[in-house]
Amino acid sequence: MDFDALWLTLRLAVGTTAILLLVAVPLAWWIASGHGSGRALVQTIVALPLVLPPTVLGFYLLVAMGPLTAPGRLLIRIFGHPLAFSFEGLLIGSVLYSLPFAVQPLVAGFQAVDRGFIEAAAGLGARPAKVFVSVVVPMARTSLLTSAVLTFTHTVGEFGVVLMLGGNIPGATRTLSISLYDLVQDGNYAAANRTALVLIGFAMVALLAIYLLPSMRKVDGRQADIVR
């Protein structure tokens, strides 16, 4: 069992989840609010990582972060080293790759909040930011948890982007899934088995959490419980 890889994987998953929630919440709200003609395009771009081979995203990120492009050269100047084959580079790749897993549950959750609640709040003089924080987010809190759990587990299970973008540097870019691949290559099946079991454990716990959430989902169900 490669504990460096486990620690790195956890750091990567926590970092990705934290960054993605900050990005995905406003982005999902913008998509769910349904104005702006660029909405379909944004939704397409957000969903792209779902259908693209991870190697495609990894390849372009590798090129974009390298010294061949202007943004890559800027990043090198800011960080002092190329982002490819570094933890920061991995973080950027993970954020992009897990974007749909963070955004889509939130869009569904925000859309499920009836406009009537939002109008009622505005009719009481509440600013949109207050309405979002005090009404929309609490009512969509199950979706927030789903979004966070999916992002976390998806990042833990990532392979293609990590391999393309991070290479396989122990302690810096070798995550659990890469470590598993290495162990199998070396013929160390016992260690591979332990690593695989840890990954299964992560996935089980996460999915169990999502399916146990319906007890909290009742709160959302009350949206229908209104006077007509």
Place this chain on the structure above:
Amino acid sequence: MEGRLTLSDSLSEDLLTVRMKHRVGAVSLDVSFALTHPWTVLFGPSGSGKTTVLRTIAGFVRPDAGSIARGGDVLVDRASGVFVPAHRRPVRSAGQTAWLFPNMTVRSNAVYGLGWSTKPDDAQKAIEETMRLFRIQDLLDRKPHELSGGEKQRVSVARTVISAVTYEGPSSTLLLLDEPFSGLDYAMRDELVGGLREYLMRHKIPVLSVTHDVGEAFQLDAEVIRIADGRVVQQGPASDALKDERQRLMSQLKSGS
């Protein structure tokens, strides 16, 4: 009953002027009117466009054409492109549906529309008085799903009234209520109609409400704006505008005895 009152002594003459055209579904609205009385009622059959008029004044509907002004403040003017968003209008509204926030207690719902107050003691007094008026003091720690339909309705209207009486602006706020008494039993309705009218007059808060209840319009001693097929067909005191309806009701009652 006391004499008809106008607010011209305490408020600007034009409480609200509305001139709007708007198409919703099969109804094509084309209405203009001005509010001059403390309580004005939009009266008309279902589907005549009353609710759309209210929602346009509140800021939830952009009219196809026309303008709405409150005193000197333009709230909407399609010609010049002015559109003040709902939360910045000197207007507080409650829809037909209660829409109590399910994640909050009745108490939190009731004070949701409270802004920063320069006179917190006055605000506190007004909150307590409104809660007593609507008889919701005993419901404050409950969640919306624990209330009956009538209770939800009362909390919803009380919430908007609290927001209006604690409003601090250059002028008072205009209260928009869509069938505020519809879900209530008769005893509660009678008590509340009289009490609320007196209470809001005291706070100098003008009201525009929607109803199709003749008795309610009379009891409120309201100015009535009759709407049919998207047009204003008559405006005047209830005794005038609803003369025929009143007659019909009376004869129905007589023939029933």
